[in-house]
Amino acid sequence: MSHASAMISEDIETYLKEHEQKDLLRFITCGSVDDGKSTLIGRLLHDSKMIYEDQLAAITQASKTSGTTGDAVDLALLVDGLQSEREQGITIDVAYRFFSTDKRKFIIADTPGHEQYTRNMATGASTASLAVILIDARHGVQTQTRRHSYIADLLGIQHLVIAVNKMDLVDYSQARFEEIVAEYQSFAENLKARDIRFVPLSALEGDNVVNESARMSWFHGEALLSLLETVEIAHDSNLSDLRLPVQYVNRPNLDFRGYCGTLAAGILRPGQSVKALPSNKVSNVSRIVTFDGDLEVAYPGQAITVTLEDEIDISRGDWIVAEDAEVPLSNAFNADIVWMHEIPLEPGRLYDFKLATRDLSGQILSIDYQVDVNTLAHKDAERLELNAIGRCQVELTVEVPVDDYRHSPGTGSFIVIDRLSNVTVGAGMIRGVAQGSGQLTGKTDWAAFENDFQELIKKHFPRWWDN
Template identity: 80%
Template sequence: MSHQSELIAEDIEQYLREHENKDLLRFITCGSVDDGKSTLIGRLLHDSKMIYEDQLAAITQASKTSGTTGEEVDLALLVDGLQSEREQGITIDVAYRFFSTDKRKFIIADTPGHEQYTRNMATGASTASLAVILIDARYGVQTQTRRHSFICDLLGIQHLVVAINKMDLVEFAEARYEEIVAEYQLIAGKLNARDIQFVPMSALKGDNVVNPSELMDWYQGPAMLELLENVEISHDQNLRDLRLPVQYVNRPNLDFRGYCGTLAAGVMMPGKGVKALPSGKTSVVDRIVTFDGDLDAAYPGQAISVTLRDEIDVSRGDWLVAADDDVMLASNFEADIVWMHEAPLEPGRLYDLKLATRDLAGKIAAIDYQVDVNTLEQRHADKLDLNAIARCQVELTAPVPVDDYRTNPGTGSFIVIDRLSNITVGAGMIHRPLDSELPYEYRDNDSKANVVWNRTSVTQQMREQLNGHGGKCVWFTGLSGSGKSTLANALEVELNRRGYHTMLLDGDNIRHGLCKDLGMGEAERGENIRRVGEVSRLFAEAGVIVITAFISPFRADREAVRGLFKDGCFVEVFVDTPLDVCEGRDPKGLYQKAREGKIRDFTGINSPYEVPVEAEVKVNTDVLSQHDIIAKLLKQL
């Protein structure tokens, strides 16, 4: 059944035409166990008058033996169809239901809340444009709320509706609703979804599901069904990048050769220049053929046959893309993999992979890290168990065109198939291609040795996650006696007291070990700073806040060190204490020796100090107290 409409009785053909031209929204319901997902769907169908009388009679009878709502009809039984689901009162498998309203057609996937059925939830989310995440108003945000929000975000769902359910059990309190909204906003800050909306409701009673609630007049937003009818999904499709994975070459006679497939992205039109991948051969679209006749344009989701003006070699598994599109061919790439089988994923084992319409062999070469979807933490893993999610490196036996899943889901996803049983054991979302099949890469460098850069399995992001903060370099520069070392030491003490991981590199200490072979000439002082900069970068990549205290008089040397760091990770602190004050302090007696000619090339006396042009922080120890300076630095960090 679709929906109640007078046209069904008056003009069935007109009704069918209107019904055919409505757009379709696929969405899922997810959340913790017993948050009311199945009840919400049942209520949507019931209040929209989309249940046949015999269906209603059947679930009314079943409610007496399997229901959980007392004397009321248990609407959850509409989608909890398995016997084990009714016995336990939970959702195990993904249940799909279709319905429509005057504005739109819908396909709902009711996904499981149990952690052990995460793979089923991911399956339902893979084709959805919107996710309804239910939260029990009594308990607020739960572990499964975070888990399902992360999986929806991982699968590229752009629209989230956070339904705060069972408001009737908290007396429809506005304060409780606002409290849960604020709690979920902390999760939302870590998600890529661009459209997140909130609605308070009671699926059991029907408040704010189809009709606005009279008991929550403090909520001025739309009811759930109105949100679903009006969410804008037309812009979710990628119309820029043309992608047609060829599924079949249609050759019914000598005069026709059509390349068949479902358009994954972009707009295909006759006269458009296209390129076949991986061969790179180009041609021009001649016709777009369908069962109902030729098209002037084809859009994502349409099944089409394309004929070309030139005879070029195109086979099943090849892609047709725009002639000027720069699509990388890669035999290995990074991907997020959801493991869906009881037998664990074993790195190095050969599997069959299906990318779009291409089948080929490959292996998971390495597991970069596994994601704890309950806390979003990253941790080391040697294998992946059922329902685990991890960032992996995948190696294929041949180069193929590769897309980023978030840009092109249709061509940026793949499944992993066991070669012996031929069952699907995993699903993957491509993150980025890797230029090299080896665990190292060549980088431009001026090293005199023939060396490469080795990529480590433990990434900087993982180290920073473990430390609880990012790595940075705080570079104190200024004249001798300006107070650099004192400030650097005080800053490290304060950061350490607050739980930050730090390392202090002091100029004199470095000269005792790493740079003890260097003199004090201009070139050797530059080499001293270069070495310190490289060491500082290594500490920062380990997620450590490294603090340095060096005169570092030359601007070019400091800028070279800055260039080793990402934007925002290098903080230059110019200790701008006047020369006369520094010389008056002269804690090491160096100024006096320089005046007497016993020290050559001493900064400030017979060697220049080049003042920083755009230091992040500028302080003067002759004007500000140490306490005030440290407070200023902490604010900057």
């Protein structure tokens, strides 16, 4: 849904052009159970006049049977659409909503608060630039508050808005708000997010959601929507290091060979010198082709097709990077893994991995430690259970380019897939090449392999060896 504007009826083409040029902010709402995440989104849409009349009529009717707010309209029903969600009054699956204002377009992901659905929260956070973390003013910082904050930080979200909700239930107390701020700041000392802001609000009553609250005159900050409209995200993308994972080689005729993919990082221009990984073959960019015509410059997030001046061998899964880029190649790396399946992660078991646009096989050799989300302390673990997070050592069957996730999320992340069921069982963020850890050297010791193979032949097939 788009922001209501008089220009729609007066000059629709100008309106659409202006709307197209607005930047887009993807954000999530997360926190503990019953902190009011769905109600906050409903209030945000309602007070900014982003709800159609038929939608409002539908949730008004549904509030009579499934609502939790008495005679008032339960705005949480706007995003809690599943029958099981309405029956239990909780969020289970990630719900996405789009809206816009005069200043910006938004995609909201409403994520579950239950620990059981932490994996769904991680899914919603994987594409977000900002996280709104709700805290119930009555209960303060909870286990899930810490868990979701840590996952958001782990996934590289740099902007956190701590929304202290249900201030109406604590009489809009400034002292209670400041107490929660101090409690969260103590925990957040171990987080790497560079931008953390606090807002006291009441999603149920609408205080400090879209409009500033007269009942909290002691708060001199901005309302939530104002923060969302003005937070600076333009510099969050990595524009300095070119990364284009090749998804498809387009060869419609003998005169055209294009390498298709989504630009993960950096800026690309025709004439630029690039090289392919892992082959290290060098060429220059000839054209940047899109459906709407050739581009003079491409930025992260754009789907493009690149043609090169030279005929070099590039296949699906290869990377196109700057000619002078120093990207390590290794079959072993360290990674933080969020485990998403009831069957625990077991070191030594074979899994399939999807890294950027490449499908690979490998194993998780060991678990260095598991993270205690309450204290962020490290503890020993022999396996990772559902929703657990741990630092692991991963070994693949072939060498691949290795990027740190915080440096380039698009090429530094991967998923773990069960080989029998083909179900995604984990999500990982690479932290660097593994060094000096026995098997995990990043290179195969072919001399040792050949020696072992010879000893095996001598032992079991002596006549073959003598001949």
